Amino acid sequence: MSALRFEPDDKYNAFLTVCKAPEGGNGKLSGIPVAVKDNISTQGIETTCASKILKGYIPPYDAHAVELVKAAGAAIAGKTNMDEFGMGTSTENSAFGPTLNPRDTGRVPGGSSGGSAAAVASGMVRMALGTDTGGSIRCPASFCGIVGLKPTYGRVSRYGLIAYANSLETIGPMAANVLDVSLLMSVIAGHDRHDATSQDRPYSHTPSADIKGTRIGIPQEYFGAGVDPAVAAVVKKAIGRLEELGAVTVPCSIPSMEYALAAYYVICTSEASSNLARFDGVRYGPAVEIKKSWHAAFQDARREGFGPEVRRRIMLGTFALSSGYYGKYYAKAQIARENIRKDFARLFADVDVLCGPTMPTIAFKLGEKSDPLSMYLSDILTVPVNLAGIPAISVPCGTVQDMPVGLQIMGRPFEDERVIDVAYAYEQGGQP
Amino acid sequence: MTGPEPETQVVVGLEVHCQLDTKSKLFCSCSTDYRNDGPNTHVCPICLGLPGTMPMVNKKVIEYAMKVAKALNCEIAEESEFARKNYFYPDLNKAYQITQYDKPLALGGYVEIEGDDGKERKIQLTRIHVEEDPGRLVYMGNAERGRYSLVDYNRAGIPLIEIVSEPEMRSPKEARKFLNKLRATLEYLGVFDSDKEGSLRVDANISIKGSERVEVKNITSYKGVEKALTFEVTRQKNLLRRGLKVDRETRHYLEARGITQSARSKEMENDYRYFPEPDLRPLRVKSWVKDIALPELPDARRERFVAQYGCSLNHARTLTGELKTANFFEAVVAKNKDSCTLAATWIADTLTGELNYRDMGIDGVDPVKFAGLIALLKAGTITDKSGVEVLRAMLDEQHKGETVETPQAIVKRLNLGKTAGDDGAIHAAIKEAISENPKAIEDYRAGKKGAMNFLVGQVMKKTRGRADPGELNKLMETALKSLE
Amino acid sequence: MVSEKDVEHIGELADIGIDAAELATFTGQFNAIVEYFDVLDKVHGDDAGARDRYNILREDEAEPSLPREVALQNAGAQEDGFIKAPRVM
């Protein structure tokens, strides 16, 4: 074990906690500082989910992924900023101030893993762990010009990831290039006896840039209404480059996309309303006032502790699950989710991967999206992947107004290797 | 059949929560053996509900629950799943309880009881499901200094099964019989330890036909059920008699006062917002049923006691009503193969009564020593009355934590050996009784039958029950005749 | 339409603590979002396919619990090894 010096000049508010002398060890990640999103539990290091309600909370245990990263010799460099509990697409919803995009500090880094993306994009760390519930790894990767993988659901243990929406989210690797993303993925993937949804599908893959004959589906919905034509053009060009590298493209359609965003928001808010109920100030977090009756005391603690977006989503989820509405919202969302899964399965019978933009636009300006619904709409291209549980990667593929654009590559369940390969091929041969 | 009057027809349904006796908790590996330890000493990140933790189902809990389901003739569901029941309470570590909702582990089934009419009745079950116990709250403070609660999460995550009956019991007494039978079955299955405090908790619903249903919660001992329900029947009948109506409500049972009290709280109308637990996967365990071996259950054992040992049906029922009593009986008769009915009587009637009186369990009673007592009785060495004294001495010694003497030693120490006809002591006692009671002698001479019995009683007193009653009667008769 | 009264009720269920001042804003946003959710009314099908894994279970083995001081390290107020909480009666 050896202590590293880690004293970055954090101009972007990427870190909530910096570990100045992190311990490293021997292994695949020997001596590499790795930043960890602040919703992933780290033993002995404050873990807040960027929320006042967890201020001061020191987990007595490590998330499984953190255990693995440490065992591989990496040094935990610090905890990164995020939208509170992962609820946002800009990292503006942090109780501790927004993270700025290193490519343009007037713009957001994307979210919710904005701190991890900014830490990597600015070169403060070589790699970082993020989490992706509806695009939270891929969006900031796209906005900051780095690579981010949302692994297949079940491939990386969620144990220790502070749940926002259990059935949708996963921990995943973020780095400046595909090889580092692949390396970190090889460390964190695998079965965990503490996570009943994790599967015994370890990842040990050497990326290959040979994509000759790979069949790529191009869903029309990823280039339709709401997608900035300039962004669409950059991505189309990138797909053209993949064709030049030997891939075959096939136009296709995902009809159930129409319901994807609504289904996603019903499911994630429903699960969140239950997951976040435990924050009552009794067992952790700023202490609840004990002289009041419990409902009044809990209401005070939760009004003070949660930011507006978190409260909004808790209420939406409570509403969606409440008696009389369950069938209209939650049950229907599950059906929509199954339809989306089936649509993907049908497409993957014919093509190996699907490609499109990661985000419909480039990074927006700080404060630009003040209306909740308009912010939700920007998740439209990332949430279908979470509903289907499939792997997807965002790899930089050009710029619009000097801001990075991400190419999203989606694959069959447990074919994380293949989306890595296509991303690697583009990264190696993208700029002719 | 002449039933009770229509307006007093009582209908009772029960929800029984039973802690399963596994080594570890339902969703984490904390030990379940917490009762002798301080608060919050059997907790881990999972059962504290720390952020980021996830549940992992204990296989043994499912196996135990299925064993119960099979014993109670339930149907195991093709597919079952866990769900979250969302509500706020300080003892609830995650602000939701992981339970089963629309897909329980087992459906249907029944418990057979002896009905109030003396006939065997099948009380149908609705379902059995698995869930976690919440933590424990202690109420502190007072109105002046402010109230607060203290929470101990040792109990949080202890595995429970909830057994839900149809509303088919017709009286508080039938409810008690249902619970006794259920408890015995759970004990026989080896999945439950009834000695552990709070290991069986009951919610009851009770109505008088044609009136609203009342839920009685918080009955923490199975003995409290009959009391709580009897109180409710009286309360509801009184309301109806005065022309008032019974409100549909939830009431708490206050064990110490033996009454129920309206919960009068809107928390009781909670909307629990159940949904499937996303961190767990469904169960498909129906095919395991065929591999579950059941031990001999109370009904079978009762029938065997009648057939094998010649016990009366009533004695057999009492003896098999608790696993420990049944095991004790068989240990005693193993030593007294020719005194089965004597042992049955002494255990079912005498021993049970003496234990109840002392609030003791049968656990500490040594079957070998008890068998020695039966042998003395069988051999006619002591009278029944002396037998009771020997038993009392043994139990008192045990109760005080002293070494329990053998029955033989007690007989010797207290000089309880039965007096024989040539025993000088009995003749002396007869003489004394005659000389001390001239009035009785007069009565005897006047032909009053009672006088003889009175004199025999006096001798019994003087010999402290050691005299054989039959023999004494003869001797007294001879003595009185010789007076003439 | 979701009314302010509905939002108030939901706030109670969620113990989220809504001030009267916030109620109108929340209700407006709520209605916009819930209206967007109505697209789900058009969804048809069944959700039977998602359950591909069953019987994920662990063996009944006890492992050491946390030392009490670690278990309670994040709790606000304590008394004799208990965690202090608001009153319930």
Ligand SMILES: [Zn+2]
């Ligand atoms: Zn535990």
